[in-house]
Amino acid sequence: MRILQTAIFFSIFLVIVGQKTSGKTIKPPSSAIHDVTDQLSILSRLVNGIAIQNGFDSNSITPDALLSELLHVGPGNVTLSEIQNLKTEGMAKDYEEIVKSASTMTKGSFGMEEVGSGFEILGKMAENLDMLKEAEALNLTDILEKATSAHKVNKRVFSSSIHEFAENIDKIFDDKTLIASATTPMIEMFKKMVKKFDDFENKCEDLASYKSYLKELWPMIGLTEELNKLEAVASTAKTFNESFILISSSIKKMDELNKELASIDLVVGNLPKMKLVAKNLKSMKLFFESVLSAKLQKRLLTVGFPNGVPDALQLFNDLKSEWVLEKVASKNGKELENMKTDLNGLKKFNKFASLSDSFWKILKTSNVRETLKKSEAIWSTIELTNLSSHIAKNLRTSSSDLSKCFKELNVSSVTLDFHIFEKRIEKLRELDRVAVEAGRLLSPLDKFPVLSNKAVILSLKTELQKIDENSTVIDLEKSMKNIRLNPDLKNLRDAISNASSIITEVENAEIRKPLETLESWDDVSIMQEALENTNLVNNLECLRNHSFNDKGLSQAVNFGSQFVQLDLT
Structure with missing residues (x-):
């Protein structure tokens, strides 16, 4: 064994x-x-x-x-x-x-990955084609004029003067207020309210009329959607300018690329x-x-x-x-x-x-x-790799048609400052935010029509004026009782209290600040012209019509490059 x-x-x-x-x-x-x-x-x-x-x-x-x-x-x-x-x-x-x-x-005789990168960039830009075409149709002049007008709204509606009056009227309606031990302070409060009543009356009118006061702000709602189209132009123009040489080189080598795709089709x-x-x-x-x-x-x-x-x-x-x-x-x-x-x-x-x-x-x-x-x-x-024979054959078949799409491309002739543009776009977006927030926060005021009822407001003034430095505790108690028992004045008190809370929310949301400084929109308006005379949009539209598969093309040329690196021949 x-x-x-x-x-x-x-x-x-x-x-x-x-x-x-x-x-x-x-x-x-x-x-x-x-x-x-x-x-x-x-x-x-x-x-x-x-x-x-x-x-x-x-x-x-x-x-x-x-x-x-x-x-x-x-x-x-x-x-x-x-x-x-x-x-x-x-x-x-x-x-x-x-x-x-x-x-x-x-x-x-060329770098396949480089050519693939050029077409991949074109493919990514083509994803924004619809937005680019919509941006061309934007009435940007009208949009920017409205943005300028938005800064001119009557900002009195955001005034914080309502807080003091709301606090004082709450004291009048508070059963726990000790009149006997605080007669003098209460009399002084009544006198102060009378002295500032005109301001209070105007404030009630401002709050009741907030929609008309801010009418120039409301067109800013939804502005971000329009700005996205313009940003697509800016992003595309920036990429196009930075990659112009690479893209142009890739396009010029279409014939060579077609030969490469034929080889890849045989190998894949x-x-x-x-x-x-x-x-x-x-x-x-x-x-x-x-x-x-x-x-x-x-x-x-x-x-x-x-x-x-x-x-x-x-x-x-x-x-x-x-x-x-x-x-x-x-x-x-x-x-x-x-x-x-x-x-x-x-x-x-x-x-x-x-x-x-x-x-x-x-x-x-x-x-x-x-x-x-x-x-x-x-x-x-x-x-x-996710490349398949089916993709390779389709690329080989369609690539010969792509050369028909490429008319002469020109670099953008517009001098673009993308940094300033982005700052201005953010300012415009802020107007959209402010308009939305202002509408949301101020809309509860619609529940208080008493704010525009001058008769009720003046009846409060009448009761307040009955108290002066010679008034007694009895006079003060009588006047406060008249105010508390008046249902209209009770509604007014509720309206003022809620309005004060609303204005506090408005202040926390920093709605007023973006409306203070007016900007120049030149760097925004010029962006709409960034792709004019470049022929880029026409070329991208042609690529779409020919079902341009940039991802498949990138996969193919990368695969080809990797295969060549194996040095099998």
Whole structure:
């Protein structure tokens, strides 16, 4: 049994080494990927052989120990199951097909990513096409005139003078107010209210008329939506100016790009296989890192035949024995035939064993690993691409029509200060906010028509005037009672109290401040002309009509660039 195990081991080893060596030297493959695919294909055959060997009931040799010996790594550092999980035979074939398709790839004389970036910028600008066209139709002069008028509203409605009067009238209606102990202060309060009554009367009129007082402010509601269109123009103009050279260069290279897309269309059919290669490369990289992480401390087997030819002859004799033939054939008849064929080369075994050591050392050098690492990184980006044959074919078909879209583009002739523009736009947006907030906060005043009832307001003044410095506590109590029992004055008191709270909210919302300073709108008005005479809008509209797929185009040229970086040709 020991000789049988040895025979199987060496026959498998011979299959591996014999198929990949010739004569006296071993020539390393031309690329790291070839190294990996070829060598792991060999390893796959080795594992199959070891798995057969493991089928014999033997405790003298374990598959993992045998594997460790062959790879010169520590036992347990890499296992039989790990190698069996590496799908290398199919990968080698897939890789050959990918390399073959790479020979059809045209390597352009320009940077594919740069061209893709140019068209991607056009695609993003095309997303704003509707807003750009709507911005052209804006009556910007009218909008800015209304914004100027909004600063001229009657701001008295925001005055805080209502607070003092509300506080005083609340004291009159408060049952807890101690008149007897505070007669003099109360008399002074009445006199002060009379003195400032004209201001109070005007304030009531302001609050009751807030809608008409602020009529120039209401057109600002919804202004932000219009400003968004203008901002789209500004953003597009800024991007267009900054990217003009790149965009122009991309357009001029449409013919070259069409050739590139034709090449990509031919290659992308192998993308599923490329993704599979990329996936397997990750496993391979991890495997080689594992192989190199530990060294074999001691030999488990004896390389070669210690007794030379007699041992080899014994192998032949054993393999001719009926029991051996039956035992091996019951496990794998095909493997037996392979063993018979390969044992004819046993005399060269020691030479092959030596060459095998050299071959594995080549694979385990740092240079090969670094190349593999770099290749795996590029392959990983290809694995993530969403490009499909369908997209590639559509791009190839439609790209020839795109050249019809590009009339001569001109950089914007308008001098644009985007920083000032943004500040002015924010000021206009603030007017929108102020108008919305003012309408929301002041609208509850509509519930208090008493604010515009001059008769009720004057009746309050009449009662207040009854109190002077000669009034007694009785006079004061009588006047306060008359005010409290008057339902109209009670409504007025409620209106004033609520109005005071509303004005407090208005103050907290900082509604008045944005209306104080009037700005020049020149940097806003000029922005509408930013894309005039550039032909950009017409070009973008043509691209849309031709279902321009900027994302697909960007994917395609990036894929092409990454594929070329693999340097397969």
